[in-house]
Amino acid sequence: MMPTVLAVDDSKEIHPFLKTALSQTCSLLLAGSLKEAEEILAKNEVHLILLDVSLPDGSGFDFCTTLQSQDSTQKIPVIFLTGKVGVGDKVLGLALGAEDYVTKPFDVLELRARVESKLKKFLYYAKEETYFQRGSLKFELSTYSIYLNENNGNQKLNMTPIEFKLLLKLARSPGYVLSREQLIDSVWGDSVYIEDRSVDRHISSIRKKLGTCSSYIRTVPGLGYQFLAEQQH
């Protein structure tokens, strides 16, 4: 199956160029605004985003930041495709986490090569990461399951989806202290109001379920929580 690329650009005259450039590389979805892009992302599995900067309902730079902050989209590579040719814009785009920055007019072969290169990398890592291991815990990403590896056996832990996301967020940054606010933004999103105490309750429940590994999560008073790296156990 061909990978899917979403191109967000309100200039209709660009669309025929993109279709020709990428027709043999991917299945191309076109959005003329950020709202349309959001709708497409909600309904489709997208493997790469070509993003214009100036769009009728907002800035591609801001949208890139939003994509990076959401679990469901943060791994999708973004290539800016824009008429903004200033060095400052290029630096900003790359600093926001874009994989590449291509200016208009683009060369058909060059754009195709850049898209293919990023897709190859993305699909390789997506294939690789079906699970994630930290200490005695194995996270099965596709099923939101966590297994505790003890005494040469795997015991499945009965975590809720929220608990899975919280623990995964902490485990992905071992040693780092994450504030309750960071955890809320990452797990529930920043448009939902969740009380700090709610995080504490979930952490308490996770600890109980972790059993002998409950000490993996350390409370840092006044700051938040820390996942202790495996070598510390």
Place this chain on the structure above:
Amino acid sequence: MEPQFDAVQSLKSIESNYGPQVAREVVQIFISDYPGKIAKLKSAIEQDNFESIRFQAHDIKSGCLSMGLKPMSSICETIERDGMKMSREELQKMADRLETDYTEISRSYGDYLNLKH
């Protein structure tokens, strides 16, 4: 003296890179959409709405760059970059120039496509 811009040459370049179907599609979009885009730019200039002026100029520039329409893209680039520092009259002159270029280019495109197809 700067050589005169050859719109047909830019269209031939699109044909050779992307094929005649894409060239025709792009010309159709150019002919149908650009009067509206230029009108929006002119309206923004009338209202001294610099945010909209910059957005419209960038939008036209971006499309023209992709179609290889250098005279139009450079007018828009100037408006996008320096529009804030320019008087309404200066901006209106540039928008008029853009409109004239559009008329000439779309006529050349039409002639070429009619002759060829």
